[in-house]
Amino acid sequence: MIRLAIVGLGKIARDQHLPAIEKTEGIELVAIASRNATLEGVAHFTSLDELLASDVAVDAVALCTPPQVRREQAALALSHGKHVLLEKPPGATVSELAPLVAAAQASGKTLFATWHSRFAPAVEPARAFLAEHAPRAVMVEWKEDVRVWHPGQDWIFEPGGLGVFDPGINALSILTRILPNPFFLTKASLGFPANRDAPIEAALDFADSTGVPIRAELDFLQTGPQTWDIHVETGAGRLTLSLGGSRLFLDGKALIEAPEAEYPGIYKHFVDLVARGAGDVDLAPLQHVADAFLLGRRIVVAPFEG
């Protein structure tokens, strides 16, 4: 039984991690490290340092803190011999992950950089379909209202918070899993609110190594219906992953409509990784975001007041 501590008891931890841990065999929540938030019946510490100095025994930590502080916490936990599960994105930079991977390997502990959208039910069937039927063109629409999904989470618009790429990286985590060839950015524009340090909209053009065009449109101010769709044109029809990968359609006909179970999938995989002494760190989605900041043209858009 893996004795787990959650570090950072914020919205994602409460909405997703707690119920998923509850449902997963082989892992149990024994502690919370969070500045203010507490959970009834679970040992509470105000910081990871305090937790590690205590006599509460933990085998693993799930880092649900903002990405800007995650690296230091991961390094600390690994140096104390703990397995580490990282919420997405796995860090504030790509380069900071290599030393963490090396530390995990040196200590024989599991480091798992999670991409929750990859555990959506339509993802593996889409991957299998596209291995058989080559994509000809890809269109991503990822449009949600930050005011609904991230109320008060100002860190998202701080440097390293990714802005609209915080949801957009979910689309990239699916794309890098389901497309049969590697791809890369060819052109991008990023809209930065005049009063913020991260983009609130983005238009991205990628190509894969065989020339297939991939277009992604990200918007963080979408009102009305929210859109998390990926459309892939193939010789066998138009494949659509809808609602963040939870539904799969071929030419509009439903292939898969399964209940959402991303986080239970994450924790099941974590328990399995720990049992096998393995790790799972794929940086491709974060790499694409870094590339978008590197190559993208910056456009100043209206201030965002939240």
Add this chain to the structure above:
Amino acid sequence: MIRLAIVGLGKIARDQHLPAIEKTEGIELVAIASRNATLEGVAHFTSLDELLASDVAVDAVALCTPPQVRREQAALALSHGKHVLLEKPPGATVSELAPLVAAAQASGKTLFATWHSRFAPAVEPARAFLAEHAPRAVMVEWKEDVRVWHPGQDWIFEPGGLGVFDPGINALSILTRILPNPFFLTKASLGFPANRDAPIEAALDFADSTGVPIRAELDFLQTGPQTWDIHVETGAGRLTLSLGGSRLFLDGKALIEAPEAEYPGIYKHFVDLVARGAGDVDLAPLQHVADAFLLGRRIVVAPFEG
């Protein structure tokens, strides 16, 4: 004898590549592909396509074009069975390199992503010194006048042109070679001229995996003396690489003052790589730049009129 074509006969090709090729055994210049520029006595084509369709036999191409167009040229050359030498930076994104590396490996051809500053004479001695004497703190000052060194090169301030990171990446290519531990960005600010799409100044704070602080200050508007210095505090004194790695000092006492020979070093290494059927692609310097764009706070500074 490697029959080489230069693609993009601009300033760096004329100033550095031509004399270096002339000096290097085992390689000869047989063609130029450049929109307008020609070289007396050497076959000229207006594009790489035209060159590859001609009956001039070439074994390798050196891509001296701006980074925004290099990937497509590299992919084309590799698909025609040519070895490829890439000027720095190796591309406009990090992700675009993986398919090129795979293509080179599949065809048994050499892909060499050059970092010319790594061939400066002080670099390998500095690396050896720092393997013996651990760094305690690192300070980089990389300050030059873009108007002197890049006259009319507007691509530098276009998206993907890197701005002040075009020289700054040279410092990062040295740092990633000489420091004994991997490092990563913790904080950055990038100054973008109001009328340009790439930064003209940057202040970067890194840390290595053992906590050693690394500070880098980049400026593209330096008048008067130009500065390309790296200072490393160690228990055995202060090591200084000066003038872009061409001189090495310990507590101010000169250890090495050798003539500059970066590009001859590059071509010697390229001839050796081709002979061994090997490649050499280290993306760490470009990764750090992408991380700086990802994590850095953007500040708008005075317009740059060139």
